[in-house]
Each structure stands twice: as C-alpha cells, then as structure tokens.
Amino acid sequence: MQEAWCQEKLTDKKVRCGLCIIGCAVPEGGQGLCRTRANQDGRLINTVYGRLSSFSTDFVEKVPLYHFYPNHRFLTIGGVGCNLHCRFCLTWNITQTDPDEIETDSLSPEQLVNAAAGLRCRGIAYTHSEPTLNIEFYSEVMERAHKAGLVNVFATNGFISLDAFERISGFVDAVALTFKGSPRFYGRVCGAAYDREHFTSLVEAIRGKGIHLEVVYVLIPGENDDDESLHELIELVKKARVPLIFLRFFPSYKMDGLESPSEESLEHALNLAYASGVEYAYMENIFEHPGKNTYCPGCKTTLIEREGYGIVSWRIKDKRCPECGMEIPITGEPLLKTLSTG
Numbered sequence: 001m002q003e004a005w006c007q008e009k010l011t012d013k014k015v016r017c018g019l020c021i022i023g024c025a026v027p028e029g030g031q032g033l034c035r036t037r038a039n040q041d042g043r044l045i046n047t048v049y050g051r052l053s054s055f056s057t058d059f060v061e062k063v064p065l066y067h068f069y070p071n072h073r074f075l076t077i078g079g080v081g082c083n084l085h086c087r088f089c090l091t092w093n094i095t096q097t098d099p100d101e102i103e104t105d106s107l108s109p110e111q112l113v114n115a116a117a118g119l120r121c122r123g124i125a126y127t128h129s130e131p132t133l134n135i136e137f138y139s140e141v142m143e144r145a146h147k148a149g150l151v152n153v154f155a156t157n158g159f160i161s162l163d164a165f166e167r168i169s170g171f172v173d174a175v176a177l178t179f180k181g182s183p184r185f186y187g188r189v190c191g192a193a194y195d196r197e198h199f200t201s202l203v204e205a206i207r208g209k210g211i212h213l214e215v216v217y218v219l220i221p222g223e224n225d226d227d228e229s230l231h232e233l234i235e236l237v238k239k240a241r242v243p244l245i246f247l248r249f250f251p252s253y254k255m256d257g258l259e260s261p262s263e264e265s266l267e268h269a270l271n272l273a274y275a276s277g278v279e280y281a282y283m284e285n286i287f288e289h290p291g292k293n294t295y296c297p298g299c300k301t302t303l304i305e306r307e308g309y310g311i312v313s314w315r316i317k318d319k320r321c322p323e324c325g326m327e328i329p330i331t332g333e334p335l336l337k338t339l340s341t342g
C-alpha cells in the first residue's frame, strides 16, 4: 500500500487530498472522486500505485507535441482513472471504469526505462489516463529515466495542484496540457469546475521552470467550437507563447452520437488562433492538411511538413527560418535521418 502524496488530516479521521484542485475531503473508509485515493484509518492511500493499463511506442507527434524532439519515438504508458469525467473521453475504458475492474500489469521503473531504451525511444510519455493519479510511481520512473538519459513527457488535464507539480517538476521535460473549453463546458461535459487562476498559475510554473509546454484542444462541433470557448483557450496560449494543437474529435463514450468536426470547422479554429496572435497552431487527427505544417511566423515560409504522425520535410536550419532568420522554438534535436531537409 502506497501512502498518497499531498494529504492533510482534518477532524474525525477525514483527510483532504491536495493532489488535484478538486480537493476531496475523504472520510474514513471512503475514496476520492477519482477512485484512486482511499482513506484507510485516517491515511490516504494511492490504490492504483504502479498499475499500468497500456504501453506502446509512438511518434511524439501523437502525444501530441509538435515542437519537442520532432519525429522521435517515445514509450507511451497509461495507468487507470481520471479526476475529470469528460463525456467524450476516447480512453473511457481505463479512465471512467472502476479501477478494480480494469486489467493491468505491473512493471518496475527499471523495467520501463530499460524497455524505452531498448526500443530506441527518446523518452517516456505518461499519458492515456491522467498521470497525476499515479504520480507516486511515475516520479520514480521519471527519476530513473533521467539517469538513463531519457526525457519525460507529462500529458495532463491540468487539474494537478501546484504543490504536486512542484514535486515532479525537476523530472518533467515537457507538458502536453489539454484544455477543454469554456467554464460552462467544463461543468456540463467534464463534470468539474474550471479555475482560470489555477490554469494561469500552472502555465506560469511550467514556463518559469523552463519546461517545454504545448496546449492541446479537442474540437467538438456544437460543444466547444464557439467563440467563447476558443477565446478562453487562445488567451491562455497567447500568454504562454506556446504551440496550440487542435485535435479532431472522434465520436466516443457518451458523445458517440455526435459527428467529427468538418475540415472547415478546424480551419476556422486555426485561422482564429493565427488571427488572434498565436504563433504556432496545428490540427491533428487528420492525415494530411496544410494545417499540420509549421510556418515561420515572420515570413510564412513552410518550415516543417507533416503527414499522419510523421514529418516528411524539414527546412529549419540551426533552429532558424532559412529565409528570414527568425528563431523557431524547437526543444531537442529532431530525428531527420530519412527526411528531405532541402
């Protein structure tokens, strides 16, 4: 049984969980909203410590991150559970199901790091389910990964508390932060209250520590493609000056009756982002489209062309646009062995 991080004793053996901003007060014998933290005799226990539901190797563009070690493969791992209850969750079978009913495996941090290195991955991405809920275990994996020269990617919904993030920040190299929509959308579709101040502080903490950040947004027609939602998103991205990736929604879970957004709808969101001053914006979950490419914000030269989850051409030289010399923010060297770099 693994003692949970970030707990505060209240009266009558009740314990406050401070791992995420929901801040459950868990009575003795009870569990938090995410069903991964249980109060046993006045102590909070992480009941999913080390339990892993999924493993694969993917291009980092699938996480998605577009400006971080481009074209490299990562070992992606998932646990169980989530602190949100999004009605469109693609991985609902591991996030919205009772953790006790999910089949999982256990691998040690050493086994995971050896697997990543053996598969020639550049690092490990903690994703598929909310990684915050397995933080006690993942922090051990991350520390070992760093010692082995690998990098760590934390793909989160951003509800992690600032205290918890501070504890792992020394091991995190990149964050893919999924933002969901307007405050109304968070309440109606994700079952949680949006806290603008927290998101702003988290983004500042990530950027302040020099950690690579990209913001991800699942675009759902008629749900969060309205101007109110998009402006909330764009303001956050502009303040942080980071890339923004629009993910095309696929019908899933309790929203399986909706349709995927049209290309026009994705283009509208992309154009709004660019027109509002976002420097790098993309669309993903679409095989081929100019909206997947990177353009120089200065002279509009096409710098990176993408197809599927891979890169097919690369024109950046020494992290600068070859035409106007503008610096292009890319963290880490791309893997370009088989690409056109002319």
Ligand code: SF4
Pocket: 017, 018, 019, 020, 021, 022, 023, 024, 031, 032, 033, 034, 035, 036, 037, 083
């Ligand atoms: S991590 Fe789980 S138990 Fe802790 S505050 Fe968030 S939802 Fe509640």
